Amino acid sequence: MNRSESKYFATAARMDEAFLKLLEKKDFTYITVKEICEKAGVNRSTFYLHYETVSDLLAESARYIIDQFVEAMPHDTAEFMSQIQTRPLEELYLITPEYLTPYLNYIKKHRRIFRTTLEQASVLGMNDAYLSLNRHVFIPILNRYHVPLPNQKYMMPFYINGIMGIVNEWLKENCEDSIEHMISVIQVCIPGHQFEESQR
Known part of the structure:
Protein backbone atom coordinates (compact mmCIF):
# COMPACT_ATOMS: atom_id res chain seq x y z
CA MET A 1 0.00 0.00 0.00
CA ASN A 2 1.47 3.36 -1.02
CA ARG A 3 1.25 6.56 0.99
CA SER A 4 -1.82 7.95 -0.82
CA GLU A 5 -3.70 4.65 -0.33
CA SER A 6 -2.74 4.65 3.34
CA LYS A 7 -4.03 8.21 3.74
CA TYR A 8 -7.28 7.26 1.93
CA PHE A 9 -7.97 4.35 4.27
CA ALA A 10 -6.94 6.33 7.37
CA THR A 11 -9.46 9.02 6.45
CA ALA A 12 -12.18 6.41 5.93
CA ALA A 13 -11.33 4.91 9.34
CA ARG A 14 -11.70 8.35 10.98
CA MET A 15 -15.15 8.74 9.44
CA ASP A 16 -16.13 5.23 10.56
CA GLU A 17 -15.05 6.04 14.10
CA ALA A 18 -16.86 9.40 14.07
CA PHE A 19 -20.03 7.75 12.80
CA LEU A 20 -19.96 5.03 15.47
CA LYS A 21 -19.48 7.63 18.22
CA LEU A 22 -22.44 9.63 16.90
CA LEU A 23 -24.52 6.47 16.72
CA GLU A 24 -23.95 5.90 20.44
CA LYS A 25 -25.72 9.20 21.17
CA LYS A 26 -28.48 9.51 18.55
CA ASP A 27 -30.58 7.55 16.07
CA PHE A 28 -29.20 6.83 12.63
CA THR A 29 -31.92 8.83 10.86
CA TYR A 30 -30.79 12.03 12.63
CA ILE A 31 -27.08 11.72 11.84
CA THR A 32 -25.98 14.11 9.08
CA VAL A 33 -23.00 14.19 6.75
CA LYS A 34 -22.08 17.56 8.29
CA GLU A 35 -21.87 16.06 11.79
CA ILE A 36 -19.77 13.12 10.61
CA CYS A 37 -17.36 15.47 8.80
CA GLU A 38 -17.03 17.80 11.80
CA LYS A 39 -16.35 14.91 14.19
CA ALA A 40 -13.87 13.25 11.79
CA GLY A 41 -12.15 16.54 10.89
CA VAL A 42 -12.78 16.22 7.15
CA ASN A 43 -14.74 18.26 4.61
CA ARG A 44 -17.90 17.18 2.76
CA SER A 45 -16.06 16.55 -0.51
CA THR A 46 -13.84 14.03 1.32
CA PHE A 47 -16.94 12.24 2.64
CA TYR A 48 -18.40 11.97 -0.86
CA LEU A 49 -15.08 10.71 -2.19
CA HIS A 50 -15.57 7.65 0.04
CA TYR A 51 -19.36 7.26 0.28
CA GLU A 52 -22.46 8.25 -1.66
CA THR A 53 -24.74 8.29 1.39
CA VAL A 54 -24.67 7.85 5.15
CA SER A 55 -26.21 4.40 4.52
CA ASP A 56 -23.02 3.42 2.67
CA LEU A 57 -21.00 4.44 5.72
CA LEU A 58 -23.38 2.43 7.92
CA ALA A 59 -22.86 -0.65 5.73
CA GLU A 60 -19.08 -0.31 5.96
CA SER A 61 -19.21 0.25 9.72
CA ALA A 62 -21.41 -2.81 10.13
CA ARG A 63 -18.95 -4.93 8.15
CA TYR A 64 -16.12 -3.59 10.32
CA ILE A 65 -18.01 -4.52 13.50
CA ILE A 66 -18.75 -8.01 12.12
Missing part, protein backbone atom coordinates in the same frame (compact mmCIF):
# COMPACT_ATOMS: atom_id res chain seq x y z
CA ASP A 67 -15.07 -8.47 11.16
CA GLN A 68 -14.07 -7.42 14.68
CA PHE A 69 -16.57 -9.91 16.08
CA VAL A 70 -15.04 -12.76 14.07
CA GLU A 71 -11.57 -11.77 15.30
CA ALA A 72 -12.83 -11.63 18.89
CA MET A 73 -14.39 -15.09 18.78
CA PRO A 74 -12.60 -17.51 21.10
CA HIS A 75 -12.84 -20.27 18.50
CA ASP A 76 -10.61 -20.54 15.48
CA THR A 77 -13.24 -20.16 12.74
CA ALA A 78 -10.98 -21.42 9.95
CA GLU A 79 -10.01 -24.48 12.00
CA PHE A 80 -13.65 -25.13 12.88
CA MET A 81 -14.70 -24.99 9.21
CA SER A 82 -11.85 -27.24 8.10
CA GLN A 83 -12.84 -29.87 10.68
CA ILE A 84 -16.61 -29.93 10.06
CA GLN A 85 -16.33 -33.37 8.48
CA THR A 86 -14.46 -34.92 11.43
CA ARG A 87 -15.78 -33.14 14.53
CA PRO A 88 -18.20 -35.02 16.83
CA LEU A 89 -21.79 -34.14 15.93
CA GLU A 90 -22.51 -32.63 19.36
CA GLU A 91 -19.85 -29.96 18.63
CA LEU A 92 -21.73 -28.91 15.49
CA TYR A 93 -24.88 -28.00 17.38
CA LEU A 94 -24.17 -24.25 17.29
CA ILE A 95 -26.73 -23.01 19.81
CA THR A 96 -24.94 -24.20 22.92
CA PRO A 97 -24.01 -21.58 25.56
CA GLU A 98 -20.37 -22.00 24.48
CA TYR A 99 -21.14 -20.60 21.02
CA LEU A 100 -24.03 -18.25 21.84
CA THR A 101 -22.52 -16.44 24.85
CA PRO A 102 -19.69 -14.60 23.03
CA TYR A 103 -22.04 -13.89 20.12
CA LEU A 104 -24.74 -12.36 22.34
CA ASN A 105 -22.17 -10.51 24.48
CA TYR A 106 -20.76 -8.84 21.38
CA ILE A 107 -24.21 -7.89 20.10
CA LYS A 108 -25.09 -6.40 23.48
CA LYS A 109 -21.87 -4.38 23.59
CA HIS A 110 -22.49 -2.98 20.08
CA ARG A 111 -26.28 -2.99 20.27
CA ARG A 112 -26.80 0.43 18.69
CA ILE A 113 -25.12 -0.43 15.40
CA PHE A 114 -26.63 -3.92 15.31
CA ARG A 115 -30.10 -2.50 15.93
CA THR A 116 -29.53 0.10 13.20
CA THR A 117 -28.31 -2.47 10.68
CA LEU A 118 -31.32 -4.66 11.39
CA GLU A 119 -33.65 -1.67 10.91
CA GLN A 120 -31.86 -0.79 7.65
CA ALA A 121 -31.31 -4.38 6.46
CA SER A 122 -33.21 -3.95 3.19
CA VAL A 123 -31.15 -0.85 2.35
CA LEU A 124 -27.82 -2.46 3.22
CA GLY A 125 -28.33 -5.76 1.43
CA MET A 126 -26.86 -7.67 4.36
CA ASN A 127 -28.52 -10.92 3.22
CA ASP A 128 -25.41 -11.73 1.14
CA ALA A 129 -23.44 -12.25 4.37
CA TYR A 130 -26.02 -14.76 5.62
CA LEU A 131 -26.08 -16.59 2.28
CA SER A 132 -22.30 -16.97 2.44
CA LEU A 133 -22.50 -18.24 6.02
CA ASN A 134 -25.24 -20.66 4.97
CA ARG A 135 -23.22 -22.03 2.05
CA HIS A 136 -19.88 -22.40 3.84
CA VAL A 137 -20.89 -23.39 7.37
CA PHE A 138 -24.49 -24.49 7.83
CA ILE A 139 -24.93 -26.67 4.72
CA PRO A 140 -21.84 -28.81 5.53
CA ILE A 141 -23.19 -29.20 9.09
CA LEU A 142 -26.60 -30.26 7.78
CA ASN A 143 -24.85 -32.81 5.55
CA ARG A 144 -23.11 -34.27 8.60
CA TYR A 145 -26.53 -34.64 10.26
CA HIS A 146 -27.81 -36.36 7.09
CA VAL A 147 -30.57 -33.81 6.58
CA PRO A 148 -32.09 -34.60 3.16
CA LEU A 149 -30.97 -32.18 0.45
CA PRO A 150 -34.52 -31.07 -0.51
CA ASN A 151 -35.09 -30.01 3.12
CA GLN A 152 -31.84 -28.04 3.56
CA LYS A 153 -32.84 -25.02 1.48
CA TYR A 154 -35.86 -24.54 3.75
CA MET A 155 -34.35 -25.40 7.12
CA MET A 156 -31.42 -22.98 7.27
CA PRO A 157 -33.35 -19.82 6.33
CA PHE A 158 -35.88 -20.88 8.99
CA TYR A 159 -33.21 -21.24 11.68
CA ILE A 160 -31.19 -18.17 10.69
CA ASN A 161 -34.24 -15.93 10.39
CA GLY A 162 -35.60 -17.35 13.64
CA ILE A 163 -32.43 -16.53 15.58
CA MET A 164 -32.21 -13.10 13.93
CA GLY A 165 -35.86 -12.48 14.85
CA ILE A 166 -35.16 -13.28 18.51
CA VAL A 167 -32.04 -11.09 18.51
CA ASN A 168 -33.95 -8.28 16.79
CA GLU A 169 -36.61 -8.27 19.53
CA TRP A 170 -33.86 -8.33 22.17
CA LEU A 171 -32.20 -5.31 20.51
CA LYS A 172 -35.53 -3.43 20.44
CA GLU A 173 -35.62 -3.85 24.22
CA ASN A 174 -32.03 -2.54 24.45
CA CYS A 175 -30.77 -6.02 25.40
CA GLU A 176 -32.39 -5.80 28.84
CA ASP A 177 -32.99 -9.54 29.27
CA SER A 178 -29.95 -11.52 30.41
CA ILE A 179 -27.81 -13.44 27.95
CA GLU A 180 -28.60 -16.65 29.85
CA HIS A 181 -32.32 -16.00 29.32
CA MET A 182 -31.81 -15.35 25.60
CA ILE A 183 -29.86 -18.61 25.21
CA SER A 184 -32.71 -20.52 26.85
CA VAL A 185 -35.24 -18.86 24.50
CA ILE A 186 -33.18 -19.76 21.42
CA GLN A 187 -32.75 -23.34 22.61
CA VAL A 188 -36.49 -23.74 23.21
CA CYS A 189 -37.24 -22.40 19.72
CA ILE A 190 -34.53 -24.48 18.00
CA PRO A 191 -34.37 -27.85 19.76
CA GLY A 192 -31.38 -30.03 18.91
CA HIS A 193 -33.47 -33.20 18.63
CA GLN A 194 -34.60 -32.11 15.15
CA PHE A 195 -31.04 -32.57 13.91
CA GLU A 196 -30.62 -35.79 15.87
CA GLU A 197 -33.79 -37.27 14.33
CA SER A 198 -32.38 -36.59 10.86
CA GLN A 199 -29.63 -39.13 11.51
CA ARG A 200 -32.11 -41.99 11.94
